[in-house]
Amino acid sequence: MAHAHGIHELKNPGVYRPTSGFRMVLMIFAALGIATFAAGLALQPTRAWASFVHNHFYFMSLAIGGLFFAAIQWVTGAMWSAPIRRLSESFTAYLPVALVTFVILYFGIHDLYVWSHADHVKGDLVLEGKSGYLSTGFFMIRNIIALGLWVYFARKMIGNSTAQDATKEVGFTLKNRALAPAFLILFALTYTMASFDQMMSLDPHWFSTMFGVYCFAGLFYIVLATTTLMTLYLKRRGELEGLVNDNHLHDLGKFMFAFTVFYAYIGFSQFLLIWYANLPEETMYYLHRLHGNWVWVSLFLIAGKFLVPFFLLLPRDSKRNPRVLAGVAMFMLVAHWIDLMWVVQPEFFKEGPRVGWIELGMTVGFIGLFGLAVTRFLSKHNVVAIGDPRLEESVFHHHQ
Amino acid sequence: MSNATMERPLIGVIGFFDEPGALVQATQKVRDAKFRSFDAYTPYPVHGLEAAQGLKRSPLPYVTLVAGITGCSLAFLFQYWTSAVDWPLIVGGKPFNSWPAWVPIMFELTVLFAGLSTVAAMFAFNGLPNIKRKSFDPSLTRDRFALVIEAPATGEEEEGRGAHRKFEEVDASQFLKQAGAGEVRALYAEGWF
Known part of the structure; x- marks a missing residue:
């Protein structure tokens, strides 16, 4: 069966060639975002910065999540994912941009993080106790080091992967298999730190030891959705002919389904512990999010981020149906955007969410930047890791 | 022979x-x-x-789905009945219908019902044990x-x-x-x- 097929059937789809129109749209998106940010800073700086950190964290997570996905494939020696792994690798092309947006965040620290105001911290016992950790200099340095490490590992591992395309050398896979565990341990620590610093410290009194995992659940949620969307897009264009079959889509669908449940599990666990203990300094976080119009957003997260994708992805047929899969993946991307808005905005706008031209313009801008970085990567490298030793086996991927 | x-x-x-x-x-x-x-x-x-x-395709997944929903509902109803109807107690100043505390049990019974029913239905559909x-x-x-x-x-x-x-x-x-x-x-x- 699998032996009857020869390697000659593997056709290298080559690099991705975006139409000039598509690239133009992304550039207009990015320009629109920059213009919105400038106008927002002039008119409503708090909103502009809140939206900036929201989208910065969303796309930074997506970028490093792409390397996380690839790293678990290398560490487990996964076969099924060989034809789609390069797409998740491409997200890391945005990491240098995330480093830049983090540096830009420096100018918004005073608008976003109350712990950066010496007069606010003075006399507040909790904040005084945390002032050693939550200080502007240390905040910037440790997060820049983390992002620098991510860029380093991405360069190294993705470099190995793309170099393998030409030589088909197994050694590159072995190198990445050795690097991956080191990266994964480092990722767990640094991403938790980035979540605590950039998101959780928006309310410096509040703490949740699960917050890092909560952000990670969202990270993997959008990484899987984006990888699935890109796979479906290229498959529709006919570029993955003979490389990606329904079984690969089924696996992506199962992965999305599993991490929908994982999100609900982590999100609920964080809520349950705080709700049960009912300690004022912990409960405040959820009180803000259950009052005013925020209660509707909280209810949306239960329904939209968990129940809707859960039941849509439950049947086998929907995981093998490109239309359903694409629809759910797009919905998941929006749901996580709303989730991060729910993390950021209640610290500034107690009465309810604000989605207007600033938020939409900024989001469009970040989509443009992310799209440009990823498109540039994929127009330089093959969209499929054609030299991967697992590829041939994976192409004839069959389910038990 | x-x-x-x-x-x-x-x-x-x-x-x-x-x-x-x-x-x-x-x-x-x-x-x-x-x-x-x-x-x-x-x-x-x-x-x-x-x-x-x-x-x-085997009808097995439908058995799992129905059993799972049954387990989840029964867990909720039983806890609601004990905590809010049959013997209401104030615990930690929380309402009688403190559903968040019940979710872990609802989850457990969903898995238990779904799992056991799936095994039982699998045996039944396969005609096992074969004597x-x-x-x-x-x-x-x-x-x-x-x-x-x-x-x-x-x-x-x-x-x-x-x-x-x-x-x-x-x-x-x-x-x-x-x-x-x-x-x-x-x-x-x-x-x-």
């Missing part, structure tokens, strides 16, 4: 194969020839065999593959007309030989008891 077995009713014709690939091809031929009932026996799962047999038939041949659990074209059960009238190919011992044996079976023989019912 003694003469005693020969008096037992014929249950079908069995053909043995040495290769899983040959079995899949033969299975396709038997299915295309529209034999009324046949089954394949292998020592381990063989890729593509379900498709060759033309098996439909009516002995294994046809010990090699089927080791290194050989077999295809059995089954005779209509006793009392069940063979309907040769229409869609199905009428079962006849000689015809079925020849068909299996032509499909590539190495050894072909008739099977007689051998009860466990």
Whole structure:
């Protein structure tokens, strides 16, 4: 069966060639975002910065999540994912941009993080106790080091992967298999730190030891959705002919389904512990999010981020149906955007969410930047890791 | 085989194969020839065999879904009844209907009901445990593959007309030989008891 097929059937789809129109749209998106940010800073700086950190964290997570996905494939020696792994690798092309947006965040620290105001911290016992950790200099340095490490590992591992395309050398896979565990341990620590610093410290009194995992659940949620969307897009264009079959889509669908449940599990666990203990300094976080119009957003997260994708992805047929899969993946991307808005905005706008031209313009801008970085990567490298030793086996991927 | 077995009713014709690939091809031929009932026996799962047999999807997932929803609902209702109806107690200043505290149990019962029902339904759908038939041949659990074209059960009238190919011992044996079976023989019912 699998032996009857020869390697000659593997056709290298080559690099991705975006139409000039598509690239133009992304550039207009990015320009629109920059213009919105400038106008927002002039008119409503708090909103502009809140939206900036929201989208910065969303796309930074997506970028490093792409390397996380690839790293678990290398560490487990996964076969099924060989034809789609390069797409998740491409997200890391945005990491240098995330480093830049983090540096830009420096100018918004005073608008976003109350712990950066010496007069606010003075006399507040909790904040005084945390002032050693939550200080502007240390905040910037440790997060820049983390992002620098991510860029380093991405360069190294993705470099190995793309170099393998030409030589088909197994050694590159072995190198990445050795690097991956080191990266994964480092990722767990640094991403938790980035979540605590950039998101959780928006309310410096509040703490949740699960917050890092909560952000990670969202990270993997959008990484899987984006990888699935890109796979479906290229498959529709006919570029993955003979490389990606329904079984690969089924696996992506199962992965999305599993991490929908994982999100609900982590999100609920964080809520349950705080709700049960009912300690004022912990409960405040959820009180803000259950009052005013925020209660509707909280209810949306239960329904939209968990129940809707859960039941849509439950049947086998929907995981093998490109239309359903694409629809759910797009919905998941929006749901996580709303989730991060729910993390950021209640610290500034107690009465309810604000989605207007600033938020939409900024989001469009970040989509443009992310799209440009990823498109540039994929127009330089093959969209499929054609030299991967697992590829041939994976192409004839069959389910038990 | 003694003469005693020969008096037992014929249950079908069995053909043995040495290769899983040959079995899949033969299975396709038997299915295309529209034999009324046949089954394949292998020592381990063989890729593509379900498709060759033309098996439909199992209804098992629906059992799991219904059992899971039942477990979840029962867990909620029981906790609601104990905490808010039958013996209401104020715990930690929280309302009687403190549903967040019940979610872990709702989850557990969802999994428990779904899991146990799935196992039970799997046994039922597969007709297990099988106490009516002995294994046809010990090699089927080791290194050989077999295809059995089954005779209509006793009392069940063979309907040769229409869609199905009428079962006849000689015809079925020849068909299996032509499909590539190495050894072909008739099977007689051998009860466990």
